[in-house]
Amino acid sequence: MRGMENAPSVVLADRAAYLDAVEEVRAAAAAYYGDGTSALDDDTFDRLMRGIAAYExxxxxxxxxQSPTALVAAGAVEGGDVVHSVPMLSLDNVFGQEDLERWGTGLARRLGGEPRGFHxxxxxDGLAVAAYYTGGKLVRLVTRGNGTTGEDVSHAIGTVDGLPEVLAAPVSVEVRGEIVLTNDQFEEANRIRAEYGEPVFSNPRNAAAGSLRATGRAYTxxxxCYAYTLLPAADGDDTADERGFAERTHSALMDTxxxxxxxxxxxxPVGARTVATLGEALAYIETVAARRDALPLGIDGVVIKADHPDDQRTAGTGSRAPRWAVAYKFPAVEKTTRIVDVTWAxxxxxxxxxxxxxxxVEIAGVTVAFATLHSPGMIGKxxxxxxxxxxxxxxxxxxxxVVGPVVAARTGAETPIALPEKxxxxxxxIDSSQERWRCVQGRACDLSRSVEYAVGRDQLDIEGLGPKIVVRLxxxxxxxxxxxxxTLTREQLVAATGSEKNSDKILANILAAKERPLSRVFCALGVRGTGRSMSRRIARHFGTMAAIVDADAAALQEVDGIGPEKAAMLLAELAELAPVIAKLKAAGVDKDEPRVAAVGQSADAVDGEPGEELPLAGMTVVATGSMxxxxxxLSRTAVNELIERAGGRAGSSVSKSTTLLVAGANAGSKKAKAESLGVRVVTPEEFGETVAAYLP
Known part of the structure; x- marks a missing residue:
């Protein structure tokens, strides 16, 4: 968990720096709570806030x-016309295991003992709102604002998925939740904005804030919305059942x-749960962190709350945050910075x-100096x-x-990005008829690179065919x-290498490469949108090259990780590569993929035939260090293939879900993390004995 900690706070050396930081935070918060156009990313905002708090x-x-550390909404200047029935408080943040344990110790001290569980x-990562229901009907929607008062955005009623206009029961309640754009909704929003000639949103969080407040647009x-708590109605006309909300655990409120x-x-997709200890909470945090990148919406951490209402009342509330709840923040995956130049390849x-x-700029522990812009069409969009x-x-x-520009931060000194003419x-x-521009020569534009990739160790593995020889051929x-x-001849290789001896070795290696399994050959084709892992999945799903070539979009989408867009791209790529695939078959390169049980499944049968129990069935295995x-x-790819042949799932990082770590020489931090999590660690020799029957 220590590796998940964020960058430290900004150090403010003197009062001038402190005042500058206060002004920057308040301006950014005012912009965000106003129209969602803040130029500060969330991590920079948090670091400035921590720096201000440390200085004070x-x-x-x-x-x-009116320091931002004392305000509920951390710097929001304006509230709104609607007074919240109960202040919409912020949460204090923690940034690692030690911080969380320190918070837990403080909570236990306030309670005089351990809490009765946590939710x-x-x-x-969205915009907090309060939704007011009367008799089960949604009648008002209000932003958090400054935490005490918020802005009435009831014009958005009926446009927010997950926040029904009519509840399943005729109750009068207040629902609080986060307004967000999912990843798909964000793409759709920017497509709509581009159609209407408006600047695209820079990120989903700002897009949600701006869109919720917007009125008078020609589009929606x-x-x-994802709700996080439930309150009784504020008008005193609630039923006995609704008055009983104050005596329910937080878990029960979520069920309601x-x-x-x-x-x-x-x-x-990661759900929510009730746990007995902070140790169990940390295990959940680890699971969520591991799945964060694949989620269909943005999250920036995990919220931990004392579950029992008596614990909440005893712990009490500070001026801007409850003492019985805390947010465990993940390292930022988004930052704002400036484009200095654009290059083309x-x-x-x-x-x-x-x-x-x-x-x-540092993002998730890595200094980023370059980023892809995808395509000329995307630059324009x-x-x-x-x-x-x-x-x-x-x-x-x-x-x-690059997700998008922060239009509000433009000074007028920005210049257009020059698009290539050749x-x-x-x-x-150049063929510029599509959003993604392409050289009219296609793969032939830089054929040497394609061939170098194909003969690499993880593809065809033809030793001796180095870059200079490939270029000459x-x-x-x-x-x-x-x-x-x-189909290379000895004479052609001698002309390229200048050595009969080396040519004979290369010819022998080419002959051996004809026996490579389908996954390696498919990977060597360099199909756009696939890599080593996806090539293995495709090969093991279809078994033969003929089956892959004959597959339609629906069949391709049966492979894990292939959706409609990627399936369409693969069909186009396979059609373009059809002549090459036919030539490979004619040359005798047409091996099937060895069939194994599905990952995580015991091999009772493969293709209907009984089989032995696979030694790694149901296990997630990570290999690290020098084998x-x-x-x-074996290359690292070959080790991963071995793990999958033996029935396991090959992982790239160690977490609570890891079953086994194969630690070679210089294993480093992964071994230390596995030991701290109680994950079993074995040597390559021990692992080799376990999977001896599956070694190549």
């Missing part, structure tokens, strides 16, 4: 009136919300790839410019990319696609 703790005489759920932006037909944080498949050079302040996202192993790879013509016209590798013993000759 050290020098309380310097603290200004834990995802912290939705789709929104979603669900029964009323309201979507709650428990309806997210042509990829292996012929598509032009624009790349933004950025003012370096986002209206990106050199000098723009932009939101950059980095999640997991995904290449950092292919940056070969200087030839392409220049001589001996290789026009990867299938030509398998030795029987695994010494």
């Amino acid at each position: 703790a050290a020098r309380p005489e310097d603290a200004v009136e 834990v759920g995802p912290k939705i 932006i789709p929104l979603s 919300l669900g029964a009323l037909g309201v979507r709650t944080v428990a309806d997210t 042509t990829g292996r498949t012929g598509f032009l790839a624009p790349r933004a050079q950025l003012e370096p 986002l209206d990106l410019r050199i000098g723009d302040t932009v939101t950059v996202r980095r999640a997991g192993d995904v290449i950092p990319y 292919c940056p790879g070969c200087g030839g013509e 392409v220049a001589d016209g001996a290789v026009a696609d990867i299938a030509d590798l398998f 030795t013993g029987p695994l010494a000759a």
Whole structure:
């Protein structure tokens, strides 16, 4: 859990720096709570707030009136016309295991003993609202504002998915939740905005804030709500059952919300749960953090609440936050920075790839200086410019990319991004008829790179065919696609290498490469939208190249990780590669993929035939460090393939869900983390004995 901690707070050296920070926070909060256009990303805002709090703790005489640390909405200047029945408080934040344990110790001290359980759920990264129901009908919708008063946004009633206009029972209650745009809704919102000639949103959080308040538009932006608590009606006309809300556990209130037909944080893919200890809460946090990148909406942490109402009352509430609840914040995956320049390159498949050079910024522990801009069409759709302040996202192993510009931060000094007139790879013509521009030569634009990739260790593994030899073979016209590798003559190789001995070795290696399984051959094709892992999934699903080629969009979507958009792209790629695939078959490169039981399944049968129990069935295995013993000759991809052949799931990071860590030499932090989590650790030699029957 220590690796999940965020960057430290901003250090404010003197009162001038403190006053500047206060002004920056208040301006950013006012912009966000006003129209959702804040130029500060969430992490920078949090670090400034922590810096202000630290400065005020050290020098309380310097603290200004209306400091953002004393306000419920952390700097919001304006509230609204509607007074909240109960203040909509902020939550204090913790940024690691030690912080959380310190909070838990303080809570236990206030209670005079351990709490009677905790409710834990995802912290939705959106805009807090209060929804007022009378007799089961939604009659008013109010933003949090400054926490005491909020803005009436009842014009949005009927446009928020998950917040029904009529509840399942005719009760008078107040529902509080977070308004968000899911990832799909965010894409749809920007498509709609572009159609109407308006600037796109820079990120889903700001988009939700701006869209909820907007009136008079010719279009409607789709929104979603995830509720996090339930209160009785404020008018005193509630029923006995509704008055009893104050005596229910938080878990029971969440169940009631669900029964009323309201979507709650428990309806997210990671769910919500009640746990007995903070240790169990930390295990849940670990699980949520591991799944964060794949979620269909933005979350920035986990909320931990004392579940029992007596514990909540005893712990009490401070001026801006309850003492019985806290937010465990995850490291930011989005930051704002500035585009310094844009460069262009042509990829292996012929598509032009624009790349933004950025003012370096740290995101999730990595310094990011470059980010992809996807395509010329996307540059136009986002209206990106050199000098723009932009939101950059980095999640997991995904290449950092620019989400959009912060239009409110423009100064007028920004300049348009120049689009290429010729292919940056070969200087030839460009096909600009689609959103993604492509060299008219396609894969032939930089054929050498495609062939170099295909002969690599994790694909065809043809040792001896280095970059210089590949370039010479392409220049001589001996290789026009990867299938030509398998029809090379000794004379052609001698001409390219200048050595008969080396040529004979390469020919032997080419002959051996004909026996590579389908997953390796498919990966060598360089199909856009696939890599080593996806190639294995496709190969193991279909079994033969013929089955892959014959598959339609529906069949492709049966493979884990392939949706409608990727299926359409794969069909186009396979159609383009059909001549190469036919040549490979004619050259004798047409091996099936070895059939194994599905990942995580015991191998009682494969294709209807009885089989032995796979040694790694149901296990998630991570390999790290330099492999030795029987695994010494295997690449990391080959080790992952071995894990899957033996029935396991190959993981890339250690978490509570990891079953086994194979720790080679210089295993480093993954081994330490596995030991701290109680994950079993074995040597490559021990692991080799377990999977000996499945070694290549």
